[in-house]
Amino acid sequence: MKNQVQVYNTLTRSKELFIPLQPPLVGMYVCGPTVYSDVHLGNCRTFVSFDLIYRYLLHLGYKVRYVRNITDAGHLEGDRDEGDDKFAKKAKLEQVEPMEIVQRYTLGFHEVMGLLNTLPPSIEPTATGHIAEQIEMVKEILASGLAYEVNGTVYFDVEKYSQNHNYTILTNRQLEDLLANTRELGGQDDKKGRLDFALWIKAKPEHIMRWPSPWGWGFPGWHIECSAMSKKYLGDTFDIHGGGLDLAATHHTNEIAQSQACNHHEPARFWMHTNMLTVNGTRMSKSAGNGFLPGELFSGNHPSLSKAFSPMTVRFFMLQAHYRSTLDFSNEALEASEKGFKRLLQAVDLLNGLKPSDQSTCDVAALKARGYAAMNDDFNSPILIAELFEAVKLINGINDGKVQISVADLASLSQFVKQMVFDVLGLQAEGKEGTELAPLMDLVIKLRNEAKAKQDYATSDKIRIALQEAGIQLNDSKESTTWTKL
RNA sequence: GGUCGGAUGGCCGAGUGGCUAGGCUCAGCUCUGCAAAAGCUGCUACAGCGGUUCGAAUCCGCUUCCGACCUCCA
Incomplete structure (x- = not known):
């Protein structure tokens, strides 16, 4: 069964035969949730979809290392590469520590994932746990000449990168169109190019979530964490990189650019994107x-x-x-x-x-x-x-x-x-949690059947209706009566 | 505005150049004291208009409508 799986690759916009780099090992990285609020059902769909993929690859006998990150730093509110990140902003609102927010919603996420019966990933790294790796990567990109620092913030130079690479390879757009259509950003940052994005962001003194770096105190940009963590746990090139379709145009496009700048080849062979709910x-x-x-x-x-x-x-x-x-x-x-x-x-x-x-x-x-x-x-x-x-x-x-x-x-x-x-499919039986009711129900059903045998239908119907109101459905068949919780 | 993707029966959803998923709903039947549950059977749809073809819902073109991305989002 192995080596017969066709996988749709966003990179090529076609289905390709999936053969891992080092069979039977498979490296798969999926962009996880940003834990500054409750996951909604749409988020869940992505993780259920990748759970199916993970489970099927395991079923086929592949040895899969499934890495799914927790984004607990660096995601910015709004469209500017400055200002508070989501965690600090939410924390101020709720009068708590940023890491308290992270903890609360991480636990909530895991609870929901458990209820939906998704298998836990092999590794679930956090952005805040990999600041050093991200700084290293930013340093390498700077060394490659494809990034520049302004006032403690480091930007990726998209136009320079585009001289030797296809920046829009993933979504097949035209760079000129992007440049022509990108919204004017108000001129409050120090970017050279409109498409440039931050790798490292200078933090204001009052900013709680900040780390020391060669460029001063700051925090990582939105895209570098996935590049750094996938590289650390799966290597410079791995088999599958996945995420929601909404991440393809910006997040994944920038990830590819970062990895190319740092490692000089594409990070993932297959890019898989799940559609929206x-x-x-x-x-x-x-x-x-x-x-x-x-x-x-x-x-x-x-x-x-x-x-x-x-x-x-x-x-x-x-x-x-x-x-x-x-x-x-x-x-x-x-x-x-x-x-x-x-x-x-x-x-x-x-x-x-x-x-x-x-x-x-x-x-x-x-x-x-x-x-x-x-x-x-x-x-x-x-x-x-x-x-x-x-x-x-x-x-x-x-x-x-x-x-x-x-x-x-x-x-x-x-x-x-x-x-x-x-x-x-990862489905499991439900509604069997009432096993402690079983002896009781056996008795009730026995009494009802006795009433039925005596043609005392008033009593048998009374029992049936009362149980229904209590949330228990009786199922009569020729031989026996069973029950289920509604 | 640019780029991309869709339009499938009452609903949700696969798929595909000829054999036309599946689930749910609905109808009929079986079972049953009655009901429910369960089972069985039935229900031929692919936005519109052109074109290619022996044959298209499936390929091509145009039209209409919808959505996604381009700005944080799975």
Whole structure:
């Protein structure tokens, strides 16, 4: 299965066969969150998408070092390379230490990632923990002549860089257009060129988050942290660099320039970008104010939400769209995912109790092949899920005695479905947390069945309705009664 | 304004030069004391207009509409 994965590379705008630099090792760097506020659902989608990619590569047997940073310094408010950074600004508002902000939102981020069942990255470095590496990198870029210092701030010289490099290689824009269309910045900084960006920023004396450097007290620019940390943990060139599509034009473009200036070759061979989560067709973002927080979704505590949706429903919803497509968020779409997810897991539960036959009247191998082909085609999880629903149909058919399956095929089907659902898609069963209720429920169901046997339907219906009001759904079938939490 | 990407059935979403995913909804059926749940069956869509082709929703051109990026954002 290895060496059959086609990955869409933003650099070439096409799918390419993915072969790691040093198989079976894979180095993957993904731009993580900026922890100055709660992550919203759009942020989560990116990390769920890369979690799928990480999981599938692991499933194929690759040994992946997955590095995802925490940005806890250096991100600026506004479009000027001076002034307070986001952490200091937020901290002033909330009357706390900047690192208190960082700590709070980092913990919140990890909690949400856990609920969404994303695997933790191999390394999760922080920007503030790698100031020395960033300073080193800035020094090297200065030495290469592609940066200049003005009053304690160091800028990258985009125009000089462009003489020998293609600055816009990632997004295929024309430098002239960029220069012509870049907004006038008000002339308050000391940049030579309009596209130049800060590598190191001089801090005002009152600035709390600042570090000593060869250029005086300051803090790192927005782009250098990813270049420095990816280089440190993955080397000068690694396999995959990922992030949200919104990072491509500026952040990743500048990362490539920094790495080229420092290391003299491109940092990553594959650039992968995940698309945006939209609300009514418009991108969900902090600044647009149309964001949903994961907590609001999981609790249903939001004016636009018809009800609460569980983390796994949300994850399944995200995986039902391809990572490079926009995905539109709505109550209807979430409800559809909730039901579909439930149906999928119910079929998975049936797997262990299926009775094999001598022969198969179904083609498990073809089903598996289609599932793998989908994932090998740029991680096409919607198609994989469609194939899993074909498996659901098969499982139900076997359960009903309408379809026969051999022992070997059943084992193969069972392994495939479970691996894909749990290991690759990263889904997990929910609603089983009420196990302490089980003995109680057994008793209630027994009493109700006794009433039913005596045709005392008034009592049996009373129990059913009361339980429903208490959030427990009874499911009667011919042989038995089961229950689920609503 | 520039660059790029989209427009798929009631909804969400894949895909693709001929065999036309999948989920949800809806309808019918089975099961059932009734209901729910569950299962089965059914539901042929690709913005518009031209063109290429034996054949296009899929390729090309134009039009309309939408979005993203160009400024912090996953």
